[in-house]
Amino acid sequence: MARYFMYLGYDGTNYHGWQIQPNGASVQEELQKALSTLMRRPVEVVGAGRTDAGVHASLMVAHADIDALADAAIWVGKLNRLLPPDIAVYRMRRVADDAHARFDATYRKYQYHVTTSKNPFLRHYAWRVFQPLDFGRMNEAASVLFEYTDFTSFSKLHTDVKTNNCRILYARWEQTGADEWVFTIQADRFLRNMVRAVVGTLVEVGRGKLTIEGFRRVIEAKNRCSAGTSVPGNALFLVDVGYPEHLFLDAEEKASVSSAVNDSHLNS
Amino acid sequence: MARYFMYLGYDGTNYHGWQIQPNGASVQEELQKALSTLMRRPVEVVGAGRTDAGVHASLMVAHADIDALADAAIWVGKLNRLLPPDIAVYRMRRVADDAHARFDATYRKYQYHVTTSKNPFLRHYAWRVFQPLDFGRMNEAASVLFEYTDFTSFSKLHTDVKTNNCRILYARWEQTGADEWVFTIQADRFLRNMVRAVVGTLVEVGRGKLTIEGFRRVIEAKNRCSAGTSVPGNALFLVDVGYPEHLFLDAEEKASVSSAVNDSHLNS
Numbered sequence: 001m002a003r004y005f006m007y008l009g010y011d012g013t014n015y016h017g018w019q020i021q022p023n024g025a026s027v028q029e030e031l032q033k034a035l036s037t038l039m040r041r042p043v044e045v046v047g048a049g050r051t052d053a054g055v056h057a058s059l060m061v062a063h064a065d066i067d068a069l070a071d072a073a074i075w076v077g078k079l080n081r082l083l084p085p086d087i088a089v090y091r092m093r094r095v096a097d098d099a100h101a102r103f104d105a106t107y108r109k110y111q112y113h114v115t116t117s118k119n120p121f122l123r124h125y126a127w128r129v130f131q132p133l134d135f136g137r138m139n140e141a142a143s144v145l146f147e148y149t150d151f152t153s154f155s156k157l158h159t160d161v162k163t164n165n166c167r168i169l170y171a172r173w174e175q176t177g178a179d180e181w182v183f184t185i186q187a188d189r190f191l192r193n194m195v196r197a198v199v200g201t202l203v204e205v206g207r208g209k210l211t212i213e214g215f216r217r218v219i220e221a222k223n224r225c226s227a228g229t230s231v232p233g234n235a236l237f238l239v240d241v242g243y244p245e246h247l248f249l250d251a252e253e254k255a256s257v258s259s260a261v262n263d264s265h266l267n268s
Numbered sequence: 269m270a271r272y273f274m275y276l277g278y279d280g281t282n283y284h285g286w287q288i289q290p291n292g293a294s295v296q297e298e299l300q301k302a303l304s305t306l307m308r309r310p311v312e313v314v315g316a317g318r319t320d321a322g323v324h325a326s327l328m329v330a331h332a333d334i335d336a337l338a339d340a341a342i343w344v345g346k347l348n349r350l351l352p353p354d355i356a357v358y359r360m361r362r363v364a365d366d367a368h369a370r371f372d373a374t375y376r377k378y379q380y381h382v383t384t385s386k387n388p389f390l391r392h393y394a395w396r397v398f399q400p401l402d403f404g405r406m407n408e409a410a411s412v413l414f415e416y417t418d419f420t421s422f423s424k425l426h427t428d429v430k431t432n433n434c435r436i437l438y439a440r441w442e443q444t445g446a447d448e449w450v451f452t453i454q455a456d457r458f459l460r461n462m463v464r465a466v467v468g469t470l471v472e473v474g475r476g477k478l479t480i481e482g483f484r485r486v487i488e489a490k491n492r493c494s495a496g497t498s499v500p501g502n503a504l505f506l507v508d509v510g511y512p513e514h515l516f517l518d519a520e521e522k523a524s525v526s527s528a529v530n531d532s533h534l535n536s
Contacts, residue, residue, distance in 0.1 A: 088386040118356040
């Protein structure tokens with residue numbers, strides 16, 4: 001028995017999210033089914049976090065305890081043949097037996113895609129906005145996020161987490177095409193629904209419905225009702241998860257992969 | 269009454285192709301339905317060419333005779349609200365009454381996407397190849413295409429076209445991502461099924477099953493049976509169609525649009 005981190009990607013369009021649930025397909029269930037078939041016994045998979053219905057991952061990390069693999073690359077191939085076409089395992093890395101995909105993650109990075117024109121190829125991957133948005137103002141507001149750590153205002157109500165504190169490491173809108181913008185946000189951790197609530201509130205700033213000061217007051221209210229409505233999930237991508245190098249028992253470099261993987265989602 | 273060129277894009281995944289047919293959804297039918305609703309009378313649409321089942325277009329051009337429009341941009345918006353999410357009209361341009369989307373086209377440009385790894389986001393937009401391909405050799409073979417004009421070997425049998433002569437203007441494989449390659453081919457005209465048969469035969473060269481000389485012999489045989497099998501349609505994109513400037517009765521520049529549009533398909 002050995003613990004492995006699996007680096008995978010999935011198109012969330014046809015899933016009710018990462019986490020297994022009684023009714024509805026989940027990525028975690030598909031992955032556990034494939035691994036259990038391969039190992040000929042039930043295998044449990046623990047993800048770095050849950051993604052909601054329709055949310056995509058160009059890079060998700062999950063751990064599982066399986067038989068030690070002579071050549072992980074071969075098993076990656078076998079897994080991919082068992083998995084549906086909208087889920088792919090990019091790589092498996094041997095880690096310390098107590099390494100944990102969720103608790104040991106040092107950061108998560110998400111991207112939210114917005115398009116200002118109708119694009120047939122982005123209908124499942126970007127949010128179509130009709131009103132003009134002032135992305136300059138939205139970036140002003142985004143920079144305010146760095147001044148705070150308690151993001152209760154952007155959290156789903158009644159969650160079981162002990163603290164609502166997050167350390168924002170990156171938060172910026174960037175133009176990626178003639179009519180396309182991407183919001184990239186990186187933090188040590190995220191609260192349920194947080195990215196979509198942050199984006200929804202930033203969009204109110206971009207529409208001139210909320211001032212920078214108003215944005216501050218939303219955060220300081222520490223009350224979910226003060227924030228803007230959360231935006232659709234199918235435009236949200238989990239794009240990276242970071243871990244301390246010492247967890248990995250194999251020599252190779254992780255950075256190269258995760259970046260290659262990130263290049264290959266929409267930006268391919 | 270006035271003639272307009274419509275610049276549109278579509279995700280071909282759910283269509284039996286461009287051309288209207290008795291059973292199965294077609295892009296042409298959707299476009300005619302939307303235009304007829306808008307004009308409150310039957311409107312016929314003529315495309316620059318037909319695309320096969322599953323084939324996408326980041327840029328297709330079609331003409332139709334409709335009421336002269338005070339502001340074409342407004343009608344583009346109305347059309348897009350009537351059209352399904354996987355078809356978008358980017359722009360409408362007033363042209364000479366005898367301008368013809370198919371007969372006046374000076375060139376067409378296609379791209380064929382290949383991925384050498386499993387990618388959940390490209391499953392409808394790229395062809396997954398398992399054997400390693402020698403793209404250098406494939407480009408050697410591709411350059412041979414410029415020496416010929418009769419491409420009978422790459423044409424569907426029993427078509428009604430008078431000549432099988434095409435002038436190749438561009439034909440090259442380029443790497444676009446860690447595991448992604450794109451074949452771009454531009455010609456004054458294409459025969460039915462030609463791009464997919466050319467790609468299928470180039471792939472045989474890339475796999476070492478066919479030499480450059482063998483590729484020449486395939487072309488010189490002028491016999492469809494001598495070429496490789498044609499590759500799947502869902503990795504093929506029509507990306508541009510060119511017309512002489514004098515056809516356009518509006519002042520604006522076309523190039524800017526079509527390039528902006530091309531940026532915004534997969535490369536967005």
